[in-house]
Amino acid sequence: MCDKVTPTWYEAFKIQGKRLVKLSNRETTTDVILIGAGIMSATLGTLLKELVPEWEMTVFEKLAKAGEESSNEWNNAGTGHSALCELNYTVEQPDGSIDISKAIKINEQFQVSTQFWSYLVNNHLISRPQDFIMPLPHMSLVHGEQNINFLKKRFAALSNNPLFQGMEFSDDPEKLKEWVPLIMEDRTSDEPIAATRIDTGTDVNFGALTRKLFDHLENQQVDINYEHDVQDIKRTSDDLWEVKVRNLKSGAVERHTAKFVFIGAGGGSLHLLQKSGIPEGKHIGGFPVSGLFMVCNNPDVIEKHHAKVYGKAKVGAPPMSVPHLDTRYIDNKKSLLFGPFAGFSPKFLKNGSMLDLFTSIKPDNLFTMLAAGAKEMTLTKYLIQQVMLSKEQRMEELRQFIPNAKSEDWDIVVAGQRVQVIKDTESGGKGTLQFGTEVVTAADGSIAALLGASPGASTSVHVMLDVLKKCFPQHMNEWEAKIKEMIPSYGQSLIENPDLLQEIHAFTAQTLGLSQRTDESSPTEEVAEKEPAIH
Numbered sequence: 085m086c087d088k089v090t091p092t093w094y095e096a097f098k099i100q101g102k103r104l105v106k107l108s109n110r111e112t113t114t115d116v117i118l119i120g121a122g123i124m125s126a127t128l129g130t131l132l133k134e135l136v137p138e139w140e141m142t143v144f145e146k147l148a149k150a151g152e153e154s155s156n157e158w159n160n161a162g163t164g165h166s167a168l169c170e171l172n173y174t175v176e177q178p179d180g181s182i183d184i185s186k187a188i189k190i191n192e193q194f195q196v197s198t199q200f201w202s203y204l205v206n207n208h209l210i211s212r213p214q215d216f217i218m219p220l221p222h223m224s225l226v227h228g229e230q231n232i233n234f235l236k237k238r239f240a241a242l243s244n245n246p247l248f249q250g251m252e253f254s255d256d257p258e259k260l261k262e263w264v265p266l267i268m269e270d271r272t273s274d275e276p277i278a279a280t281r282i283d284t285g286t287d288v289n290f291g292a293l294t295r296k297l298f299d300h301l302e303n304q305q306v307d308i309n310y311e312h313d314v315q316d317i318k319r320t321s322d323d324l325w326e327v328k329v330r331n332l333k334s335g336a337v338e339r340h341t342a343k344f345v346f347i348g349a350g351g352g353s354l355h356l357l358q359k360s361g362i363p364e365g366k367h368i369g370g371f372p373v374s375g376l377f378m379v380c381n382n383p384d385v386i387e388k389h390h391a392k393v394y395g396k397a398k399v400g401a402p403p404m405s406v407p408h409l410d411t412r413y414i415d416n417k418k419s420l421l422f423g424p425f426a427g428f429s430p431k432f433l434k435n436g437s438m439l440d441l442f443t444s445i446k447p448d449n450l451f452t453m454l455a456a457g458a459k460e461m462t463l464t465k466y467l468i469q470q471v472m473l474s475k476e477q478r479m480e481e482l483r484q485f486i487p488n489a490k491s492e493d494w495d496i497v498v499a500g501q502r503v504q505v506i507k508d509t510e511s512g513g514k515g516t517l518q519f520g521t522e523v524v525t526a527a528d529g530s531i532a533a534l535l536g537a538s539p540g541a542s543t544s545v546h547v548m549l550d551v552l553k554k555c556f557p558q559h560m561n562e563w564e565a566k567i568k569e570m571i572p573s574y575g576q577s578l579i580e581n582p583d584l585l586q587e588i589h590a591f592t593a594q595t596l597g598l599s600q601r602t603d604e605s606s607p608t609e610e611v612a613e614k615e616p617a618i619h
Contacts, residue, residue: 110331110338114140114307117327117342119314119356120349121145122155123290123541124534126297128346128548130204133304134570135552135563142340143301144312144329146352146435151294153433154350155541157414159500160377160424164288165542166194168222168248169280169394172406174238182234182241191247192578193546195588196571198286200545201293202595203570209300213596216293218413221391222285223263225277225485231396232278239280246582251282266388267409270488284589285392286598287413290541312338317345317360317531325360325531344555347533351432351503354444357533362526365533369453369506370444371460371517372432373467375499377423378482382493385486386411386420393485409485422482424499428467434500449506455515456506463517505535521547529555545571 116132118125121143129141147153167173167187175183201217204210226235232255242248254260255278261268263281271277302308309329315337316328324341331338347353347360351372357365380386394408412419432440445453457464475496482489505518521536521543532551549567553560568574578585593599 110336111340112142112307112338113324113341114142115343116141117325117340117345118143119327119345119347120153120352121147121150121294121298121308121310122153122348122350123151123294123297123544124348124548125346126150126155126294126301127200127544128348128551129301129306130209130297131200131545131548131552131570133301133306135559135566137304140307141301142307142342143298143309144314144327144340145308145310146313146332146349148310149295150298150308150310151291153435154500154502155290155294156500157289157291157412158497159291159434160375160421163290163392163410163412163542164194164217164220164222164286165190165540166222166285167191168251168282168285169224169392169408170406171224171226171235171238171394171396174242176234176237180237182237184238184241184245187242188245188247188579190543193543195247195573195578195585195592196549197542197545198592198596199571199573199588202592204297204300206595210293210296215416216289216296217596217598218287219283219598220285220287220411221263221281221283223279223281223391223393225264225267225279225393225395227275227277227484229276232276235278235280246579246585248282250284251280253280254278264389264391264393266385267393267485269388269486272487279393281391287392287411288542289413314349314356317347317356319361323530343530345531346551347531351436351440351501353533353535354432354503355440357524357535358444358446360526360531360533362524362531364524364526366448367452367508368524368535369449369456369515370432370441370503370535371456371506372429372441373502373504374427374429374431375424375502376427376478377421377425377497377499378478378494379497380420380422380493381495382490385493386418389420395485407481407485421497422485422494425473425478425481426467426470428464428471429501431501432503434498436501452506452508452515455513456517457515459515460517503535523547523551523554525551525554529557549574 116139118129125143132139167190173187173190177183205213224235226232236253239251239253243251255276260279263279298308311332313330313332314327315330318326320326320341324343325345327340327345329338329340347356349356354370390411392408392410394406397406410421412421430438430441476491479489479491505522506515507518508514509516518536521540523532523534525532532555573584573588576584
């Protein structure tokens with residue numbers, strides 16, 4: 085990856101939105117092509133339409149609707165990750181101290197997302213924020229003295245930070261009964277238990293948000309093409325990017341050219357990055373991880389729980405397999421999910437091919453992939469064990485959270501696929517498995533691809549701002565004022581500006597309606613529009 089870009093790459097092209105249409109096959113030339121109709125493409129497209137509304141934009145999505153793969157709410161595409169409760173973002177060091185740097189980074193990035201969403205709501209570009217974001221306490225829950233000592237140290241480190249103000253700790257069973265009655269009900273074990281709780285957490289439905297953003301882009305005359313499968317990407321002789329697309333309804337093969345291409349196709353991004361042939365895409369592989377969730381079907385049980393509760397991952401488990409019992413708002417009703425249970429499938433997408441993993445292996449990444457396979461035997465063994473679990477064995481894991489859970493109250497839902505990046509690093513050596521989100525950008529900034537997984541969707545605005553910086557550095561000065569209008573904290577550290585942080589919290593809570601809703605509020609209730617606290 086390279087942050088520098090040839091200053092004249094964009095200005096060199098004078099073609100502005102010519103569209104040549106054939107009766108059988110279609111050819112277009114446009115400014116921007118977005119591949120994949122998920123939260124990342126939706127966010128980047130919305131940012132660009134605010135910054136340069138005159139640029140023409142085309143979107144290609146293989147499925148029939150927006151947000152149907154990684155961004156779909158049933159595929160667990162991040163649910164408001166802001167490091168308030170995820171224990172894997174706070175690591176205990178050899179000296180016993182707790183490193184909270186990653187938690188701070190992720191929390192600040194989530195604040196960027198809520199500011200941008202507030203801007204969109206306040207300017208009537210999207211409506212009804214209660215359709216995609218709801219207030220919800222975030223909790224961390226642990227068992228045993230050793231884990232409780234870790235949680236106490238984590239609480240001490242975080243609670244002194246302005247970003248985590250209001251966090252509480254308790255190992256008192258009576259207090260825990262108030263916080264999580266369903267978890268404490270009929271609990272007979274003498275093993276000590278403790279939790280932290282912070283009431284400023286949220287539940288975010290990224291499927292609903294993605295659909296809102298694409299509805300907005302369609303209203304802005306963005307050319308959105310569903311059931312169009314991108315099959316190839318190559319550089320033309322005049323340094324444009326040509327995208328070969330198959331119309332899945334007609335079977336016609338179309339060719340579209342653009343000055344800038346963003347590959348936001350979830351697990352499908354790696355194959356397309358490889359097809360582009362850019363040097364920055366070499367020596368990168370992908371490791372797919374699938375998942376399952378238990379979903380409660382008993383309304384009485386669902387109503388007893390109101391929080392997002394995270395535990396500790398098992399030894400050898402990937403970070404996306406941290407067990408959690410989540411209240412979620414899906415299809416405008418309260419739901420309760422437990423999981424995820426990890427698994428393995430060679431598919432890179434839920435709607436992908438069983439050959440995805442094998443076709444991603446190229447001569448340039450073969451040794452990287454082999455090295456990762458040798459290093460990750462513990463992970464492979466864990467995934468195989470997870471695949472072999474019966475429903476009753478999964479229920480036994482759930483009963484560590486809900487002691488009296490009944491099998492008939494829970495159904496199994498298959499979640500989405502996640503493809504973890506494998507690459508060579510100086511610190512980790514050859515074939516290192518990366519847990520996170522990564523942007524790969526061509527040296528001239530004309531094409532970018534998003535790879536990886538968690539925290540993903542929750543930090544989508546920050547990640548797409550990073551894409552803008554890398555791909556359009558020559559425009560950033562002229563765009564800065566508009567970016568600050570959309571994201572008031574842009575370019576500033578919220579930790580170093582606690583007054584600004586308080587204003588941001590008040591602004592986003594008011595605009596997104598979070599401060600008006602209580603535990604009993606319904607996502608279908610209207611939220612009164614009010615003037616924002618800051619501009």
